[in-house]
Amino acid sequence: MDEIKGNELRGHLETMVLSVLERGEAHGYEILQRLEDAGCGALKLKEGTLYPALYRLEGLGFLAARWEANEESRRGPRRRNYRLTRKGTAELARRRASWRSFVTIIGNIVEA
């Protein structure tokens, strides 16, 4: 199973991010790990790819973010937690539909 390169990912990463946030809010680094875990070793995203995507999604109003409050149980670098907004949930539904249509159409061509 070879690696999924950047070009193939284009236009789908945001949908993936929205999807993993559907199962609960998470901070950036955690999203990265959720994606990698789900990627069967084929997905090797770097921070420099994910964070700009998060900023875009936040800017579009699909995600809301807040700095995690200090907890005594955990001292470490501050984290920024992201969650789906209502708008983001609706967008996810649209992008899922778009993903399916993409797979169907391109698949029809590629799977001759």
Next chain:
Amino acid sequence: MDEIKGNELRGHLETMVLSVLERGEAHGYEILQRLEDAGCGALKLKEGTLYPALYRLEGLGFLAARWEANEESRRGPRRRNYRLTRKGTAELARRRASWRSFVTIIGNIVEA
């Protein structure tokens, strides 16, 4: 069924081209039409997108091209015919496998 935008297509167009050429050689404009026909109205490629892809694939040795000889039955603008090379056929197999892995992995994430 909304349109498939450019970013989603990235990294897949070449696979699509190799695929349509599997059913027989064709010139650029015809490839464009085959893709559009198979696209259920969602694929609107322009020449400026396809031709550079053809040049890339030719440069990589996956396609061979020749100017179509003048035929008495058809007089019109010259056509450049493309066909899969042996190398191109092997590459198509690889890219198909890659496409399937892509759909599986991204699909797993997106289809929650």
Next chain:
DNA sequence: AATCACTACCCAGTGTGTCTAAATATATAG
């Protein structure tokens, strides 16, 4: 003959989004 529509190819410039690669910061283990 002039214009239009269709076929067919070519190309320069633009833009988006992922990649590379590095910097910053805190906590724990050796």
Next chain:
DNA sequence: CTATATATTTAGACACACTGGGTAGTGATT
């Protein structure tokens, strides 16, 4: 004190699809 893991940030490079134009031959319409 250094290394490792966590966690965020950003600058710069680059690939590739897009926009929107251009050339040219042919047949049909005006």
